[in-house]
Amino acid sequence: xxxxxxxxxxxxxxxxxxxxxxxxxxxxxxxxxxxxxxxxxxxxxxxxxxxxxxxxxxxxxxxxxxxxxxxxxxxxxxxxxxxxxxxxxxxxxxxxxxxxxxxxxxxxxx
Amino acid sequence: xxxxxxxxxxxxxxxxxxxxxxxxxxxxxxxxxxxxxxxxxxxxxxxxxxxxxxxxxxxxxxxxxxxxxxxxxxxxxxxxxxxxxxxxxxxxxxxxxxxxxxxxxxxxxxxxxx
Numbered sequence: 001x002x003x004x005x006x007x008x009x010x011x012x013x014x015x016x017x018x019x020x021x022x023x024x025x026x027x028x029x030x031x032x033x034x035x036x037x038x039x040x041x042x043x044x045x046x047x048x049x050x051x052x053x054x055x056x057x058x059x060x061x062x063x064x065x066x067x068x069x070x071x072x073x074x075x076x077x078x079x080x081x082x083x084x085x086x087x088x089x090x091x092x093x094x095x096x097x098x099x100x101x102x103x104x105x106x107x108x109x110x
Numbered sequence: 111x112x113x114x115x116x117x118x119x120x121x122x123x124x125x126x127x128x129x130x131x132x133x134x135x136x137x138x139x140x141x142x143x144x145x146x147x148x149x150x151x152x153x154x155x156x157x158x159x160x161x162x163x164x165x166x167x168x169x170x171x172x173x174x175x176x177x178x179x180x181x182x183x184x185x186x187x188x189x190x191x192x193x194x195x196x197x198x199x200x201x202x203x204x205x206x207x208x209x210x211x212x213x214x215x216x217x218x219x220x221x222x223x224x
Contacts, residue, residue, distance in 0.1 A: 004152075033212060040198055042114070042215040043153070088152050097143055097166055098213065100152030 004032075004089045004101030012107040019076040021104040023089030024069075030092045032065055034074050037086045037103070046074070046087075081110045114203050114216035122222045123191050131186045131219045135203030141165070142184040143213065144176060147198040159184055160207040188221075196223045 007022045023032070031050045035043040049056045049065045049072065056063050062075040076083055086105050090098040115134045123129050135142050141160045145153035155168035159178035173189040182203070188195055198220050202213035 031210065035215075040218070040220070042200060042217040043202075043213075045212040045214070048212055090152075092210065097155040097158055097168070098153075099155070100145075102150070102152045 004091050004099060006087070006089055006101045006104040008104060009102070010105045010107070012109065013079055015079060015081055015108055015110050017079055019079050019083070019106055019108070021074045021087050021106070023072045023074070023101060025072075025089075025091045026070065027093050028067070032063075032072050032092075033090045033098065034061075034063060034072075035088045035090060035100075037088065039085075043088065076106075079106075079108045081108050084108045114201060114214050116199075116201055116216035116219050118219060119217070120220045120222075122224065125191055125193060125223055127191050128187065128189045129191060129221060131188075131199050131201075131221070132183065133186070133201035133203075133216055134183045135201075136214045139203035139205050139214065140182050141204045141207045142178055142182065143202045143204070144184070144186045145200040145202065146170075146195075147200060147218075148194075149197070153200055156186070158207065165207050191223045193223050196221060 004023050004025045033048045034046040037043045047058050047063050060077045065072045086103040088100050088103045090100045117132045143158040144156040147153045156170050157167040158165045162178045175187045178184045198218045200218045202215045
């Protein structure tokens with residue numbers, strides 16, 4: 001079963017705009033991770049946020065985590081055409097393997 | 111430091127056949143996980159191997175089996191292939207078992223069952 005659900009399923013923006021993707025999950029977690037996947041290839045780890053953290057930054061990426069609402073968001077600022085990809089959130093419910101959502105397909109138009 | 115590699119890149123099999131997919135983990139990583147990703151879906155966990163022993167299994171039938179070797183490389187074997195087995199198969203390595211740390215994914219093997 002897929003615990004994480006990303007929203008929206010698809011997002012199309014102009015280069016330079018910000019992109020925000022959301023993830024909701026069902027059970028308590030130890031950590032939440034965001035991954036990027038280009039054109040059906042392998043996933044690339046973007047950022048990991050632990051359950052006791054509320055916000056993390058990495059370059060143009062900002063991730064927030066609200067454990068009371070069981071939700072997370074990924075913000076990509078000043079998007080580029082190269083950011084076009086599918087983005088997945090993955091949760092670790094507790095000493096178990098990662099559970100992925102269905103992903104958000106982001107298209108950045110130059 | 112070498113990344114995770116998988117072979118073959120693409121594979122076409124007939125229903126009922128058997129297939130073996132291979133994965134070499136990142137240098138220094140002793141844990142390998144396998145995932146199945148159907149078109150338009152997120153990856154689904156198949157199983158994980160840690161120091162040559164299975165360390166957790168997802169909701170997949172016994173015809174999905176695996177091995178991990180002393181050098182921490184791994185194989186995924188699927189018997190009696192079904193059309194629904196058509197998917198991208200991803201392996202991921204990590205320095206410790208579980209999911210406390212990030213997973214390093216290989217490029218995947220695209221399996222088509224006809």
